[in-house]
Amino acid sequence: MPNRSLLRACGMTDEEMNQPIIGVVSAYSEIIPGHINLDKIADAVKAGVRMAGGTPVLVPAIGVCDGIAMGHIGMKYSLASRELIADSVETLAQAHQLDGLVLIPNCDKIVPGMLMAAARLNIPSILVSGGPMLAGHFGGEEVSLSKTFEAVGAYKAGMMDEATFYEAECNSCPGCGSCAGMYTANSMNCLSEAIGMALPGNGTTPAVSAARIHLAKHAGMKIMELIEKDIKPRDILTPAAFRNALTCEMAIGCSTNSVLHLLAIA
Template sequence: MRSDKMKKGPTAAPRLALLKALGLTDEEIERPLIGIVSSKNDIVPGHMNLDKIVDAVKQGVALAGGVPIVFPAIAVCDGIAMGHEGMKYSLVSRELIADSTEAMAIAHPFDGLVMVAACDKNVPGLLMAAARINIPSIVISGGPMLGGWFKGHKVTVSSVFEAVGTFHAGKMTAEDLNGLVNCACPTCGSCAGMFTANSMNCMSEVLGLALPGNGTIPAVMSERIRLAKKTGMRILDLVKENVRPRDIMTAEAFENALMVDMALGCSTNSMLHLPAIAHECGIEIDLGYANEISKHTPNLCHLSPAGEATMLDLEQAGGIPAVMHELSKLGRLHLDCRTVTGKTVGENIAGHEILNPEVIRPIDHPFMKEGGIAVLKGNLAPDGSVVKRSAVDPSMMKHQGPARVFDSEDDAIAAILGGKIHPGDVVVIRYEGPKGGPGMREMLNPTSAIIGAGLGNTVALITDGRFSGASRGASIGHVSPEAADGGPIALVHEGDQIAIDIEANTLTLCVPDEELARRKAAWEPRQPKITTGYLARYAKLVSSGMKGAVLS
């Protein structure tokens, strides 16, 4: 066993004394030691129930003959961090989670790991750590939140963000806004739509590192507790068989993930996280490859924010196995990929038919013939940009209009809420990238303000920051190179025409090449906004080109 290096031989005596100080018996020390990474905290709704998940995992580990040992991981609530400097810390927390988990698992040589995850950066951070450490590992999430109801309509947290814009536009009363606040998030769990947290929990299932149901069984259901117990039991089998994350998360597994991502209409942030996880596996994913997969993968689901369906609806319609079973009819899924169940993907999804064709469409009647995410390139984004195509109104698939340029999210929000953005405009928010932010903030507030103001079908938004999985509309993020690196988005002037063609995968600044070259020659780097602390060190890392898998 891997833990023998700290348990066996005469030189292990001091370490054994410390293990005894934990209350471990000789019988326990002889058994496999299983590290359980607990992301439980009292500030993130998706994590407030993880103590129950951890307890269930511990029971499962013990039932199977192992010894559960819990250690913590941090987690940031993107929704609570939104709209202030806290959002600058959200994405970078992913690296802290991966690094600290690596430190704990190497310093204390556990025989296996159970990653108890839930929300946006926590799930990919732990998947990155699992790949990096590469000892038998399995993921279990806390499960999605149930959706709420308000005046006869399903609502989620994204409904509240959009309601802020509606209120400022004078189209909603303070009483209704308060009523929505009180019912939009009715339970614990990761927010109820196909936002980033649930996207990545589904991806952990598709990649094969979590048991079926991990992405969709709601947090409040007892089935989630049973799944946690099964997860705890299953890690002992993985340890015995020495099945490791990189045995499961192969290049073919990531192709499966991209296909299912397109079918589900996942968050654009999956285009940040899947390449980062793949990088830790020694696999490089080019963003442009997403378009190739999208061409052959129909969009089968319109969950919130693209539609009203929630994760509970997806679970009741058959969950991820039903989506994958339907996709398998195209003959493109890699059905022989291994999974933590001990079975192949094909064996896991066999017989899982769609139970509600209004939630999971059949392949011959999709919501869209192409996948839910598109990568756009052009002279404004030479290295690419990302849009959640499934959440764009058909009328905005092609759009051209004058640029309204802002050098921070805060200035853009003030303009939108102040009624200074008009139909046809293209809002440009720059210097919000990994280096320029620093930290690459999510732009849920400005997109929600646009939707809430009734401009979702007439105004586009482009940024070198990123978008929340809850964003919808013609919102194009991750524009690269970013403004802080002198990318073309830094050269946009107020009033410049910008052309967006999502069907053709292009993003064009309608300015002659000679003029762009002149602007580039005159461009001067800006001084960093943050000069001390972790974000400053992070920005320097990005500036030096030592990105690793981060944010490219």
């Protein structure tokens, strides 16, 4: 009864407490381009959970943007953040005895960190990311973040003037989403599908598309099916599933970092 009293203080009704309570774990922040849209993804997930007869509760997770953390001491915090994320998701879920989880990451260490937590907890869980960034346009071609690194070299070598250098800065990353290219974020979001922890399209549906919102709603509905059928992460994360993920990794040319993360999840 004291536990229910505290849930009532959060605005929860009898009807909501009598349904499965789903942790919607959002790594939304305003410092990571891959995460600035996760508030919209979380809202869509919550709508899907409610449509399927569950009670969603939003809970937080941290994240580091590897691009912004690059070139200074911040990069020393990136991989370590994966363990913090896994620990925090485990703590939130166990402390509040949530019935299921919808995990909402997008970028490099956040995706594996949440998958590690799901494997530890072994309660019904599904992952839906924020989606990849669209390509930028510069110099008459489609470009991505890698163009900015190339531009630094060209500028230092005297092969690019300051105005063009600034143009590359302004046009390489056009909006929200995980950085365009097979870096760790897009790699792990694709492998989340291949390993069976995310719905088809998780790795490739653009961040700005309506289809990404549809996917998030379907993930919210799917968690209720996983609870009903008592399907847990360790039922999905089998040796065959890891082999499937590794096969996918080789087929699409994923980041070599994905090996590091698949080993950690395993």
